[in-house]
Amino acid sequence: MSEKPAAPAPAAGRAAMKKELPEHFKAYRHVWVFVELERGHVHPVSWELIGEGRKLADKLGVELAGVVMGAPGAGTLEAAAEAFAYGADLVYLVEHETLGDYRNEPYAKALTDLVGTHKPEILLLGATTLGRDLAGAVATTLATGLTADCTELAVDADKSLAATRPTFGGSLLCTIYTLNFRPQMATVRPRVMAMPERREGRTGRVVPFTPDLEESAILTKLLSFMPDRTSAKNNLAHADVVVAGGLGLQSAENLQLVRRLAGAMGAEFGCSRPLVQKGWMPADRQIGQTGKTIRPKLYIAAGISGAIQHRVGVDGADTIVAINTDANAPIMAFAHLAIVTDAIRLLPALAEAVTRRFSPHSRDRIAG
Amino acid sequence: MHIVVCIKQVPDSAQIRVHPVTNTIMRQGVPSIVNPYDLFSLEEALRLRDRLGGAVTVVTMGPPSAVESLRKCLTYGADRAVLLTDRFFAGSDTLATSYALSKAIEKIGAAFCAPDIVFAGKQTIDGDTAQVGPGIARRLGLVQLTYIQKVVACDTAAGTLTVERRAEGGTQTLATRLPCLVTMLEGVNEIRRGTIQDALRAARAEIVTWSAAEAGIEDVTRCGLRGSPTVVKRVFAPPPRAEKAATVDVSGRPAADADALLDAVVARRPALATDLATLIAGY
Ligand SMILES: Cc1cc2nc3c(=O)[nH]c(=O)nc-3n(C[C@H](O)[C@H](O)[C@H](O)COP(=O)(O)OP(=O)(O)OC[C@H]3O[C@@H](n4cnc5c(N)ncnc54)[C@H](O)[C@@H]3O)c2cc1C
Numbered sequence: 001m002s003e004k005p006a007a008p009a010p011a012a013g014r015a016a017m018k019k020e021l022p023e024h025f026k027a028y029r030h031v032w033v034f035v036e037l038e039r040g041h042v043h044p045v046s047w048e049l050i051g052e053g054r055k056l057a058d059k060l061g062v063e064l065a066g067v068v069m070g071a072p073g074a075g076t077l078e079a080a081a082e083a084f085a086y087g088a089d090l091v092y093l094v095e096h097e098t099l100g101d102y103r104n105e106p107y108a109k110a111l112t113d114l115v116g117t118h119k120p121e122i123l124l125l126g127a128t129t130l131g132r133d134l135a136g137a138v139a140t141t142l143a144t145g146l147t148a149d150c151t152e153l154a155v156d157a158d159k160s161l162a163a164t165r166p167t168f169g170g171s172l173l174c175t176i177y178t179l180n181f182r183p184q185m186a187t188v189r190p191r192v193m194a195m196p197e198r199r200e201g202r203t204g205r206v207v208p209f210t211p212d213l214e215e216s217a218i219l220t221k222l223l224s225f226m227p228d229r230t231s232a233k234n235n236l237a238h239a240d241v242v243v244a245g246g247l248g249l250q251s252a253e254n255l256q257l258v259r260r261l262a263g264a265m266g267a268e269f270g271c272s273r274p275l276v277q278k279g280w281m282p283a284d285r286q287i288g289q290t291g292k293t294i295r296p297k298l299y300i301a302a303g304i305s306g307a308i309q310h311r312v313g314v315d316g317a318d319t320i321v322a323i324n325t326d327a328n329a330p331i332m333a334f335a336h337l338a339i340v341t342d343a344i345r346l347l348p349a350l351a352e353a354v355t356r357r358f359s360p361h362s363r364d365r366i367a368g
Numbered sequence: 369m370h371i372v373v374c375i376k377q378v379p380d381s382a383q384i385r386v387h388p389v390t391n392t393i394m395r396q397g398v399p400s401i402v403n404p405y406d407l408f409s410l411e412e413a414l415r416l417r418d419r420l421g422g423a424v425t426v427v428t429m430g431p432p433s434a435v436e437s438l439r440k441c442l443t444y445g446a447d448r449a450v451l452l453t454d455r456f457f458a459g460s461d462t463l464a465t466s467y468a469l470s471k472a473i474e475k476i477g478a479a480f481c482a483p484d485i486v487f488a489g490k491q492t493i494d495g496d497t498a499q500v501g502p503g504i505a506r507r508l509g510l511v512q513l514t515y516i517q518k519v520v521a522c523d524t525a526a527g528t529l530t531v532e533r534r535a536e537g538g539t540q541t542l543a544t545r546l547p548c549l550v551t552m553l554e555g556v557n558e559i560r561r562g563t564i565q566d567a568l569r570a571a572r573a574e575i576v577t578w579s580a581a582e583a584g585i586e587d588v589t590r591c592g593l594r595g596s597p598t599v600v601k602r603v604f605a606p607p608p609r610a611e612k613a614a615t616v617d618v619s620g621r622p623a624a625d626a627d628a629l630l631d632a633v634v635a636r637r638p639a640l641a642t643d644l645a646t647l648i649a650g651y
Contacts, residue, residue, distance in 0.1 A: 036536070038535070038536055038537065039537065039538075041537070043536060101540065102535060102540075103542070104502075104511070104512050104513075104514075105511060108506075128536050129514070129515045129534060129535060129536055130535065130536050132498045132499070132502075132514070133502060133512070133514045133515070135499070135502075136462075136498065136499040136500075136501070136502025136503055136506075137502045137503075137505065137506050137512060139463065139499070139503075140463060140466060140502065140503040140506035140507060141506050143463065143597070144463075144597055145461065145463065145596075145597035145598035145599075146462065146463070146497075146499055146598070147598060148462075148495075148496065148497035148498065148499060149496060149497070162601070167603060168494045168495065171605060171606075172603055172604065172605060173603070173604055173605070173606055174600050174601075174602065174603045174604075175600075175601050175602040175604075176598050176599065176600055176601065177598070177599045177601050178597050178598050178599070179599060180597070181597040219511050219544050219545045219548075220511050220513075220542050220543070220544040221542065221543050221544070222540055222541070222542055223530070223541040223542065223543055224540075224541045225535070225538050225539070225540050225541075226538050226539045226541075227537060227538040228537055228538050228539075240643060240647065241643070241644070241647060264648070265644060265647060265648065266644075266647030266648045266649075266650060267647065277404075283554065283555070289496070290496055297637070297639075297640060297643060298633065298637075298640055298643075298644075308606060311606065318637065319633065319636055319637055319640070321629070321633065322613065327615075332612070332613050333606075333608035333609065333612075333613075334606075334608065334609055334613075335613040336609075336611075336613060336614065336636065337613060337614050337615075337616060337629070337632050337633065337636065338613040338614070338615050338616065339615070339616040339618060339625065339628075339629050340615065340618060341618050341622075341625060345622045346622050346625055346626060346629075348622070349622035349623045349625065349626035350626040350629065350630075352623070352626070353623065353626035353627050353630055354630065354644070354648070355648075357630060358641065358644040358645045358648050359645075359648050359649075
């Protein structure tokens with residue numbers, strides 16, 4: 001590439017070829033999952049990653065470790081116990097007064113030092129505001145590769161981490177490797193991986209780690225924390241039934257039809273990304289790669305084409321229903337049921353039909 | 369007060385199409401825009417400058433055509449623009465990009481004035497990684513403040529900055545010392561139109577253009593593909609489901625079609641009838 005202007009041939013760099021790992025990387029073994037503990041509460045994405053990390057560790061024949069950080073006594077031991085219940089073999093317990101509320105400086109330093117001491121081969125974090133903030137800082141300090149928002153993780157034939165994420169453009173996926181650097185780092189969004197089974201009474205080793213931190217050396221101070229009102233938060237990521245609208249609905253007013261059907265079904269509602277960009281729906285209703293990942297029993301997509309960034313957010317749904325005027329829309333490749341018709345006309349009728357059939361107050365209810 | 373804002377020129381993603389047969393991205397004719405998330409950071413930088421005095425420098429790494437996006441930022445009111453462009457940068461991943469940009473920011477500091485705040489976009493709409501901002505902060509040894517929804521106070525005399533940060537489950541109010549790196553959340557301010565004077569100045573403005581060497585990058589192996597630890601091994605279309613979607617026949621009468629659709633849903637998963645009845649009853 002130094003001789004010739006780069007053509008867009010991805011695998012042309014030096015890093016593209018797997019070489020014999022440099023000596024100082026050979027000690028890097030084991031799979032780690034950063035357990036995101038804040039205010040005594042573990043983010044569920046951490047358990048989803050423990051489930052995924054378990055598979056990778058088994059494939060590699062190495063141990064799976066959870067990394068729990070926090071102020072002493074602030075839910076750290078409980079988090080460690082849960083990590084074992086979900087499948088970790090050991091937990092690195094990193095406790096320090098400065099690790100109370102999340103701040104980048106002490107967390108990044110503690111995690112970087114822990115990696116330097118105990119050397120994981122793979123390090124996974126949730127793609128949350130905390131996880132992304134931390135992962136970017138740690139990967140840069142370690143000068144290693146970091147792949148964001150993966151939708152699939154695997155170990156390939158020569159034991160490298162193959163991290164797959166949707167790529168730029170709309171209907172493609174790409175698999176990214178970090179061949180010659182350690183650790184191999186990736187973030188995964190909440191709800192992309194399934195929740196693993198929890199085994200009561202399963203235990204493991206706790207390895208304490210004392211980070212070299214001092215409050216006086218930390219430039220950033222937390223002045224206050226205002227928790228979200230839980231009533232203000234939607235339950236999209238955990239809803240059993242979700243109704244969503246896309247550009248096919250053609251106007252902000254027509255989104256009422258989606259809200260109304262969702263209301264009739266006791267469901268949550270959402271939308272594709274362009275509607276958020278147009279300001280037709282708030283950002284926390286966006287479903288997909290850069291919005292929420294959902295795993296409902298029933299997902300109804302009205303006027304949504306099904307671009308890859310949308311698809312990866314709904315692939316975990318049990319039954320996907322597409323309402324679309326185009327029988328060849330990409331969504332037809334992953335929907336279970338499709339009806340080729342005008343959603344603007346069908347949605348009101350569907351709301352009525354749902355009420356007629358399933359509402360306990362309706363006389364002629366047919367229960368399945 | 370000197371503020372540096374990192375921006376990126378990106379294709380307007382809403383208009384990108386993938387070739388249905390070859391699975392390649394069709395970029396021809398797709399207009400380029402300033403990454404929308406960057407504009408919230410630019411606006412915040414301009415507000416701070418308007419209030420506290422000083423200058424805003426925008427910087428980007430990209431192809432020569434990225435001058436257009438820099439010029440756009442000048443029309444909004446930025447004072448100066450720097451383009452970092454070199455074939456050595458082609459194929460950079462986030463680590464290599466943060467290296468090149470951090471070098472350029474150091475050079476901007478030497479050439480003009482060291483920045484008090486570096487702003488970056490929350491993420492880009494083409495890569496969406498949210499990694500470059502934190503990467504630059506680490507390389508420059510700056511405190512990073514990501515997902516900021518409000519700049520509460522900036523005291524240049526005391527050298528402090530107070531912000532509200534969106535965290536998981538709540539909002540943090542944080543105070544830190546300047547210099548630092550900030551990425552703003554989307555939708556937290558409204559991007560100005562810019563004045564006619566700004567537009568005239570932007571049209572005439574000379575945009576500083578640096579090659580890798582001019583930006584002080586001696587080791588180009590840390591840039592571009594060679595400086596990128598991540599490697600794209602494979603690009604592919606997702607496999608379709610084994611079974612194709614079952615299609616519900618359409619009569620054209622919405623009421624009948626709605627019933628047919630519900631029949632099909634319940635036929636596929638009988639348990640959904642009970643689930644729906646429970647949900648509706650509880651609603
Ligand atoms: C980095 C990146 C991240 C992204 N992240 C996301 C994300 O998180 N979520 C997301 O959704 N997108 C995301 N996108 C955008 C994504 O690529 C698509 O552009 C988007 O999902 C398309 O939205 P849509 O299906 O609503 O619109 P369109 O693609 O315009 O599709 C509209 C559909 O409606 C149908 N239609 C038209 N009229 C009717 C009617 N009357 N009744 C029924 N059907 C009708 C059409 O046949 C068409 O299939 C991302 C893109 C990029 C580049």
